[in-house]
Amino acid sequence: MAQNTAKPEQKKSKFQMPHIxxxxxxxxxxxxxxxxxxxxxxxxRVPGPEGRITIDANSYTSVEQTPVGITDFLTVIPRGLIDAGEVVFFTFIIGGMFMVLRQTGIIEIVVDSLSRKFANKSILLIPILTTVFATVATLIGTPELSLVYIPVILPLLIALGYDSIVAAAIALCGTVVGFAAGVLNPINTGLAQKISGIPVFSGLGFRLIIFILAVALAVLFIMRYANKVKQNPLNSYVYEDDREKRELYRNAEKVEKRTATTRQKYASIATLVFFAILVYGVIGHGWFMVEMSGLFIFMGIVVGLIAGLSTVEIAEGFNKGFRDVLVGAIIVGVARAVAVVLEDGQIMDTIVYSLGNVVSDLPPILGAVGMYFIQLIINFVIPSGSGQALVTMPIMAPLSDIIGVTRQTAVLAFQLGDGFAHILYPTSGYFMAALVIAGVPYQKWIKFFLPLFVFWAGLSIVMLIIAQAIQWS
Incomplete structure (x- = not known):
């Protein structure tokens, strides 16, 4: 009698996360x-601090309904791409520039050298890099610098036996902790305090405690995952996604030590000079994505020529980099479409007004926590620190007086509700671009990040309760 050798059918997963x-x-x-x-x-809308446009908290009025019909809906994604053009093209350019740097060979040389040096102490890179990125962000803001950090550290961490999620987490979690805690961050803390009429950067000590605790949580969480990947690469959530990267960078033990040519040495020096100019421009002159994009184009050309690449090779390097980050760039525009719809329908302000009323009847401690959740919700449709401050703080500051919450606590609720969600919601443009640069699908990032976000949310609630209990001002 013939034996049935057919393999039993594997049960399909009941739920699969839809495409982004x-x-x-x-x-x-x-x-x-x-x-x-x-x-x-x-x-x-009225003039606010530093010439920015803010809202008059007492001016809310109902207006004629302007629902978004099918014809209008068909245009929201193209318009979202146009509105988010700055982030979209920054994503393209940074992808192109780093591909040119890869073609010069200097990234592989640096990765080879560092992977040998840190081979037996690679885990130390996680607390060091996370803390450095967090410190920069808490002083100057700009969590968008994670877009620069990721392609720099990704090859090294892959070479050391980790995965793309570890690289993305170090950059994204580090910058968002610094931004959210906002110890001396002018973009969220400074602006929100100006709008709220309290001394700028007052309450620094309490925010510093939050910064230390949040960084510690991030470091421990990332190290725990990184150790699992190091011990068994199959534990990686992006094992298949990283296959090409592993083949490219995990070769320090298989090949002789790489040595740089004279031209590559000069190209490396030029790269460092350009990064120094970048830091100077961001800190000293308030450069943002447009200025950084221009610098990166020039950097790719100059470094490529110094390293010996032809103009055709440089141009094709940019083209290949553009292709690699295409999906991420498009996602940024598609995400912006949500806000476009709410603005067209004139219900964005209604949402803010209604959510503000929700906390008006709560006791002070619950009111502080309620403000956190309100800001957390609003961040989905206004994924910008300064933008959210300009829209919500003119409402939340006087509302805090009415319900007995200190204005300093109201500002903290804004910071924590706005900050950590920047790397949770798919409507956050720079975050989605960063994931694509890292090669990490959004669904797999959420699987990794959600537990840490819950820890951060718990920390936020506890610190807000403490702040209100001690009447922090």
Missing amino acids: YVILVLFSAIAAVATYFVPAGQYE
Whole structure:
């Protein structure tokens, strides 16, 4: 009798996370439907601190309903791409520039040298780099610098036996902790305190405690995952996604030590000079994505020529880099479409107004926690620290007086509700671009990051309760 050798069918997973495009289009569609049911309203816009436009908290009025129809909905993604053009093209350019650097060979040489040096103490890179990135962000803001950090540290961490998630986590978690805690961050803390009428950067000590605790949580969480990957690469959430990177960078033990040619040495020096100019421009002159993009184009050309690449090789390097980050660049624009729908339907201000009313009847301690959750929700549709401060703090500051929450605590609720969510929501443009540069699918990032976000949320709630209990001001 013939024996049945057929393999039993494997059970398919009951749930599979939809593609990020599907998620974002679904959010846009929900927002469009909401424009038919949520009352339209708006605040008057008035000049705010440093010439920025903010809102008059007492000026909310209902306006005529302007629902987003099918014809209008068809245009929201192209318009989102246009509105997010700065981030979209920054993503393209940084991808192109780093591909040119790879073609010069200097990245492989540096990775080879550092991987040999840190071979037996690689785990120390996690607390060192995370703390450095967090410190920079808490002093100058700009968590978008993670877009620069990731391609720099990714090859090294892959070579040392980790994965793309570890590299992305060090850069993204480090910068977002610094930004959220905002010890001396002018972009969220400074602006929110100005709007709220309290001394700029007052309360520094309490924010410093939050910074230390949040960095410690991030470091421990990342190290725990990194150790699992180091011990068994199959534990990596991106094992298949990283296959090409492992073949490219994990060769320090298989080949002789790489040595740089004279031209590569000069190209390395030029690269360091350009990064020094970048830091000087960001800190000293407030450079942002447009200025950094221009510098990166020039950097790719100059470093490529010094290293001996032809103009054709440089141009093709940029082209290949553009292709590698194409999906991430498009995701940025698709994510922006959600806000475009809410603005077209004139319900963005209604959402802010309604959420503000939710906490108006709560006792002070619950009011402080409620403000945190309000800011956390609003960050989904306003994924910008300064933008969210300009929209919400003119409402939350006087509201805090009414319910007995100190204004300093109200500012902290804004910082923590806005900050950590920057690397959670797919509507955050720079975050989605960073994931693509790292080669980490959004669904796999959420699987990794969500537990840490819950820890951070718990820390935020505890610190807000303490702040209100001690009447922190």
